Amino acid sequence: MAVVDTAPRRKRGSLTPDEVVAEAGALIEESGVDALTMRRLAERLGVNPMTLYLRFENRDELVGALVASRLQQVLVDPDAVRPPAAAPVEDQMVAWARSVRDALVGLGPLMSQVRDGRHMGGAVLDLTERGLAAVKAAGLDDEVAVAAFRSLFWHAVGFAVLRPSLWAHAPELLEGVELDAATHPNLARLAGELGAFDPDELFERTTRALVAGLVAPSRPDRGEP
Structure with a gap:
């Protein structure tokens, strides 16, 4: 028995790229990243692939x-708390690193699907410009500023990537493990302190x-003791 295609068809030329992106996001939310194929998406939109x-x-x-759409939503969110330009440069740099972490966490499994940065739009350029501006505001020369930018970026990326897998299981990592004080004296003594923790507080402290x-x-030595 032949399968009859009952999906409603759109008027030719009426489909916009924004509609395609929105529907792709909805499909991923419902069925996961692997479910996103051009054919399946076309069926949902009622168009030919x-x-x-x-x-x-x-x-x-x-x-x-x-x-790019998801990143842009995070970066231009009018409700996002960001320090003013007159805020201490340290606060600006921490805020930028936090925005990188939050943007990547918000992408979830989509991050693993990115194959070509050329297609990510202006959001990545805006994010990079903000980060460079923050480190340059600290008075760093160009070479040091780039190194500082990279350090902050990869610090934030590490927190974003590890958050789903590590943070959820951190309290149980040493559960049931017998520790030999002679072999691992520091671990045996401090194991009780390595349990549950607040990842946001840890990110704030380590980033600062x-x-x-x-x-x-960038700060001259004032000879203070």
Whole structure:
């Protein structure tokens, strides 16, 4: 028995790239990243798959557009708490690192799908410009500023990537493990302190410590004891 296609069809030329991106996001939310195929998405939108290829070259470009859309939502969120330009440079740098972490956490499994950064739009450029502006505000020369930018970026990326897998299980990592005080004296003594913790508080503390070290070269030695 032949299967009859009952999906409603759109008027030719009425489908916009924004609609495609929005529907792709909805499909991923419902069924996961692996469910996103051009054919399945076309069925949901009521169009021929070739119609999607007129808007996006391939699946990677579509995923890149979706990633850029999600990033842009985080970066231009009017309700996001960001320090004013007059705030201490340390606060600006910490806030930028936090925005990187939050943006990547918000992407979830989409991050693993990004194949080509060229398709991620202006959001990545805006994010990079904000980070460079923050480190340059600390008075760092260009070479040191780039190194500081990279240090903050990868620090934030590490927290974002590890958050789903590590933070959820951290309290149980040593559960039931017999520790030999002779072999691991520090671990045996401090194991009780390595249980549950607040990842946001840890990120704030470690980021501020990193920022303090990064801006130190820009501050002259005043000979204070």
